[in-house]
Amino acid sequence: MGYYEFTVKTADESRDALMQRTSAAGCLGMIENEKDIIAYFRDTQGINELAENLNSFKTILRESGLDSTLSFEYVFISERDWNESWKKKFKPIDVGDIFSVLPPWEEKKSGRINLVIDPGMAFGTGHHETTKTCLMLIEKLSSGKKKESFLDVGTGTGILAIAASVIGYKYVVGVDIDPLAVDASLRNVKLNNLDNIAIREGSVSAVEGPYDFIAANLMSEILIQIAPELAPRLNRSGAALLSGMLTGQEDGVITAMENCGLRFLEKFADGRWVSVALTR
Numbered sequence: 222m223g224y225y226e227f228t229v230k231t232a233d234e235s236r237d238a239l240m241q242r243t244s245a246a247g248c249l250g251m252i253e254n255e256k257d258i259i260a261y262f263r264d265t266q267g268i269n270e271l272a273e274n275l276n277s278f279k280t281i282l283r284e285s286g287l288d289s290t291l292s293f294e295y296v297f298i299s300e301r302d303w304n305e306s307w308k309k310k311f312k313p314i315d316v317g318d319i320f321s322v323l324p325p326w327e328e329k330k331s332g333r334i335n336l337v338i339d340p341g342m343a344f345g346t347g348h349h350e351t352t353k354t355c356l357m358l359i360e361k362l363s364s365g366k367k368k369e370s371f372l373d374v375g376t377g378t379g380i381l382a383i384a385a386s387v388i389g390y391k392y393v394v395g396v397d398i399d400p401l402a403v404d405a406s407l408r409n410v411k412l413n414n415l416d417n418i419a420i421r422e423g424s425v426s427a428v429e430g431p432y433d434f435i436a437a438n439l440m441s442e443i444l445i446q447i448a449p450e451l452a453p454r455l456n457r458s459g460a461a462l463l464s465g466m467l468t469g470q471e472d473g474v475i476t477a478m479e480n481c482g483l484r485f486l487e488k489f490a491d492g493r494w495v496s497v498a499l500t501r
């Protein structure tokens with residue numbers, strides 16, 4: 222018995238689709254690095270089937286109009302070496318001036334706000350540009366503002382909700398349509414000993430609001446789709462931080478949000494990724 226560790230390289234714009242595909246293919250856990258995505262599967266799935274699945278995904282990417290560049294390599298890891306291999310790959314990371322994100326088996330860093338994250342099968346280890354940007358901007362945009370309530374739409378591992386609670390938001394809610402993300406975020410809330418975060422399965426319509434801060438690190442099409450429900454859930458003069466857009470996609474998202482009553486404040490770029498702040 223053992224596992225296959227796949228290291229997959231693809232274009233930035235195809236990463237989310239790749240992660241959805243690997244999850245659907247029965248991936249046990251994923252780690253996103255700047256250059257690649259590492260995905261683990263049980264060996265009972267058969268290496269030919271797994272490799273075939275990834276190869277055929279190139280066609281799907283091409284047909285969806287996404288960059289279909291994709292390459293991968295894999296190694297077999299015996300049951301005995303599994304924990305050590307998984308642990309070696311997920312390294313602690315400092316984000317901005319105050320946060321460190323680390324897995325539960327690493328020692329906390331003194332002098333920083335430690336966010337302990339066991340990713341399981343969910344997105345959000347702090348290594349992806351969009352998560353890093355959100356962590357830094359949540360802190361920046363909250364500075365000197367009312368910190369009563371915070372909503373994290375598409376919470377993944379719960380990392381943004383956890384950061385919001387730690388920097389002082391009194392009531393925090395994370396929602397996600399993926400039950401595996403709900404499991405992972407609930408586990409991470411416990412790991413960080415926080416008792417003011419509620420996690421719900423569903424999207425923005427699963428909560429009432431309004432909130433002082435709404436963070437949503439989602440793909441642009443989803444942001445546009447949920448604009449009519451997201452906008453009224455933001456408090457007057459609250460801040461909405463929208464991330465997960467690739468350069469060029471932000472105008473459509475801003476227009477959709479403005480049509481629903483929000484007002485554009487600022488745009489932040491990190492490589493090919495863009496985040497925007499709006500208010501109401």
Ligand code: SAM
Nearest residue numbers: 344345352375376377397398399402423424438
């Ligand atoms: N918030 C984490 C972060 O910043 O790292 C995770 C963001 S991850 C890119 C997007 C998450 O949104 C995934 O966990 C996915 O399941 C979830 N999601 C996708 N569509 C959604 C929707 N319409 N409503 C709520 N969650 C959604």
